[in-house]
Structure formats: C-alpha cells, structure tokens
Amino acid sequence: MKKNKQLLFLIFLPALAIFMQGQSARELSVLNKESTISDALVHLGEELPNHARPEADSAVIKRGYELVTLGRTIGPDGKRSKYISKYYVCTSCHNLEQENPDLSKVDPQARLEYASQKGQKFLPGSGFFGIANRETWYNGDYEKKYGRLVEKARNSLAEATQLCATVCSSGRLLEDWELEAILAYYWQNQIKLKDLELSKQEWEQLRLAENKKLAVDLLKSKYVQSSPATFGQTPANFLNGYEGIEGDFENGKKVWELSCMSCHQTDGVSTATFDNSILTFKKFMRHLNQDHPYNLYKISRYGTYADKGKPRYMPLYPKERLSDKQLEDLRVFIEQKSQK
Numbered sequence: 001m002k003k004n005k006q007l008l009f010l011i012f013l014p015a016l017a018i019f020m021q022g023q024s025a026r027e028l029s030v031l032n033k034e035s036t037i038s039d040a041l042v043h044l045g046e047e048l049p050n051h052a053r054p055e056a057d058s059a060v061i062k063r064g065y066e067l068v069t070l071g072r073t074i075g076p077d078g079k080r081s082k083y084i085s086k087y088y089v090c091t092s093c094h095n096l097e098q099e100n101p102d103l104s105k106v107d108p109q110a111r112l113e114y115a116s117q118k119g120q121k122f123l124p125g126s127g128f129f130g131i132a133n134r135e136t137w138y139n140g141d142y143e144k145k146y147g148r149l150v151e152k153a154r155n156s157l158a159e160a161t162q163l164c165a166t167v168c169s170s171g172r173l174l175e176d177w178e179l180e181a182i183l184a185y186y187w188q189n190q191i192k193l194k195d196l197e198l199s200k201q202e203w204e205q206l207r208l209a210e211n212k213k214l215a216v217d218l219l220k221s222k223y224v225q226s227s228p229a230t231f232g233q234t235p236a237n238f239l240n241g242y243e244g245i246e247g248d249f250e251n252g253k254k255v256w257e258l259s260c261m262s263c264h265q266t267d268g269v270s271t272a273t274f275d276n277s278i279l280t281f282k283k284f285m286r287h288l289n290q291d292h293p294y295n296l297y298k299i300s301r302y303g304t305y306a307d308k309g310k311p312r313y314m315p316l317y318p319k320e321r322l323s324d325k326q327l328e329d330l331r332v333f334i335e336q337k338s339q340k
C-alpha cells in the first residue's frame with residue numbers, strides 16, 4: 001500500500017511539472033501576432049468599449065461590409081435594404097485598409113506614398129482600419145464645421161457613424177440592425193499586434209503584463225487613438241502659393257490621381273468630371289486667383305457645403321489629410337499640365 005502511494009507520487013510529480021510548464025507556456029502565448037488590440041487590452045485588464053461586437057457572426061459582419069462598400073445589403077428580413085445615401089457610399093471618402101505605414105504617426109506624405117505603393121485611394125476621411133481602436137472621433141476642427149452635432153459623436157463610434165451617414169454622406173439615419181452590422185464590421189477590422197512594430201522586449205512586456213499600466217501605455221504609444229484634423233488656410237497670395245514651399249510635380253500627380261480623380265473621374269461621385277485634357281488644367285489655372293469654384297486652394301481647403309437641392313458636396317481636406325506641401329505639389333502638377 002505504502003509502496004503504491006510512493007509510486008503514484010513518482011508518476012504524479014513529473015506529470016504536475018509538465019502540466020505547470022504547459023500552463024505557463026499557454027499564459028505566454030495568450031497574445032500572438034494575430035491578436036487584436038482589444039485582445040491585448042483585455043489581457044492587460046482593460047474593459048471593452050461600448051462599440052465592441054465580439055459576438056457578431058460572419059453574416060452580420062458581411063452585411064456591415066456591404067453597407068459600407070455598396071450602401072445597401074440584404075436585411076435580416078431577407079429584403080434588399082434602401083441605400084444609405086443616394087450620392088455616396090462610405091468608401092467614397094473612407095478607405096478600409098491600413099493607410100499609414102507607422103500607425104503611431106499622422107504623416108500625410110507617408111500616407112500618400114503608402115497609398116501609391118498599395119494602389120489605394122488618398123481620401124479626405126480617415127480610414128476604417130482600426131477605427132474601433134480609436135477613442136475619440138470627429139476630432140479637432142470638425143467641431144467648427146458640424147458644431148453641436150459633434151458633441152455626441154466625439155465619444156461614441158455609433159454616434160459618429162450616424163452623424164456621417166446622415167450629414168457627411170447626405171443620407172439617412174441608419175436602422176438599428178444596420179448600425180449593428182457596421183459596428184460588427186469595424187470590430188473585425190481592428191489593428192492586430194502584427195501591424196505594430198513591436199520589439200522582442202516589448203512583446204514580453206505585453207505578454208507577461210507584470211506592470212499593466214506600463215504595458216497599456218506601451219501598447220497605446222504604438223497607434224494613434226484619434227485622427228486629428230486641423231483646417232488649413234488658403235495662402236495669403238494665391239499666385240505665389242504657400243510661402244517658402246516648393247511644389248513637386250510627381251508628388252502632385254499622385255494627389256491628383258489617387259485623390260481628386262477618385263471622385264472626379266467619369267462615373268465618380270461628383271457630377272463635375274475631370275478628364276486629363278489640357279482644358280481641365282487650364283481651367284484651374286485661369287481661376288487660381290479668383291473667387292470661383294475652380295480656385296484650387298479654396299476648393300481643397302474649404303470644400304463645398306451641401307445645400308438644399310444640391311446635396312452633393314465636396315469634403316474639405318484638413319492639413320493632416322493633405323498638407324500645404326502636397327497642395328503646392330498639386331498646383332505645380334496642374335500648372336505644368338496646363339502648359340503642354
């Protein structure tokens with residue numbers, strides 16, 4: 001009997017040791033490259049935000065994707081839903097993919113080069129990749145444009161979505177199931193740990209989570225929690241352009257093609273279509289110094305406002321989405337194209 005017990009112990013102890021080792025290995029591998037920001041934050045003791053939809057199934061996510069890219073989908077009642085907006089889809093102004101090579105920085109030039117490499121558009125709205133990882137929306141000067149409407153939107157992704165669906169896209173309020181589907185879509189379009197450039201040491205800091213506060217701070221330093229927006233000014237003298245900035249033709253070409261033309265090509269969302277003929281470019285140059293819709297600086301910095309009976313409008317570009325330098329690049333491109 002005694003011998004038996006000893007034998008049992010002899011087997012039990014190593015088994016326990018192996019088991020424990022397995023446990024700690026599992027503990028360490030809780031976070032991996034495919035883990036999302038929210039997985040990491042939960043691992044570090046943070047709570048999920050209100051807009052989290054971790055339980056959403058793939059059918060709902062697909063509906064959200066269709067609403068965002070096509071403006072309509074097949075609803076839960078099996079019927080085709082009404083368009084959110086007659087004029088736009090969300091992706092007219094927002095990309096879905098990663099836009100910034102370094103997610104911790106807002107750098108319009110890095111974003112332009114990245115868009116050019118990846119064949120993406122360069123749009124006035126912020127991207128939906130990682131939008132669920134942001135903590136505030138409609139930041140900076142958007143309050144100037146949309147006033148009190150922004151109050152609710154700033155701290156709620158659901159409210160920001162409703163504001164954009166109704167006002168920014170000249171559309172309508174989303175029904176509950178539509179909003180749910182879009183939130184589910186955002187949720188699965190989160191930033192993953194592999195998208196952050198984490199060193200080995202930083203990985204360990206996150207995994208071990210010995211100092212949770214430090215680890216949360218570390219994680220949040222790796223991506224921006226909001227998309228800043230500063231409304232720019234037109235240059236003091238339109239003909240001289242922005243003081244002290246030299247434009248670059250090739251860069252301006254990228255802005256024209258990846259940004260302006262994404263809406264102004266034939267079949268684009270704007271009724272004003274630009275061909276790449278010398279006449280189009282001459283028209284811009286003719287009005288460069290005038291109070292006219294084709295004043296390049298004014299149209300880019302102020303956009304147009306939706307009016308009764310004219311619901312199509314052009315969103316302005318904040319400086320973070322198109323810098324003064326990039327606008328000057330565009331001007332040089334247009335200027336040269338108007339001469340040959």
Ligand code: HEC
Binds near residue numbers: 084088093137139
């Ligand atoms: C005509 C252009 C346009 C269309 C169409 C549009 N948006 Fe926007 N949206 C904007 C602009 C401009 C902002 C300002 C804030 C930003 O994105 O930087 C914005 C902001 C947002 C924000 C807050 C983003 C942030 O980080 O501050 C959300 C969420 C949003 N839109 C959702 C949508 C959805 C969903 C649709 C489709 C139903 C849509 N938008 C259609 C232009 C547009």
Ligand code: HEC
Binds near residue numbers: 272
């Ligand atoms: C998100 C879509 C979008 C983008 C991007 C965009 N525009 Fe527009 N633009 C519009 C819309 C919509 C109008 C309003 C006219 C209409 O379609 O009815 C407009 C109007 C204009 C007009 C006035 C046209 C007229 O006949 O009154 C000019 C000029 C213009 N845009 C230039 C530009 C330039 C230059 C760029 C790039 C820096 C640009 N747009 C980027 C959508 C866009």
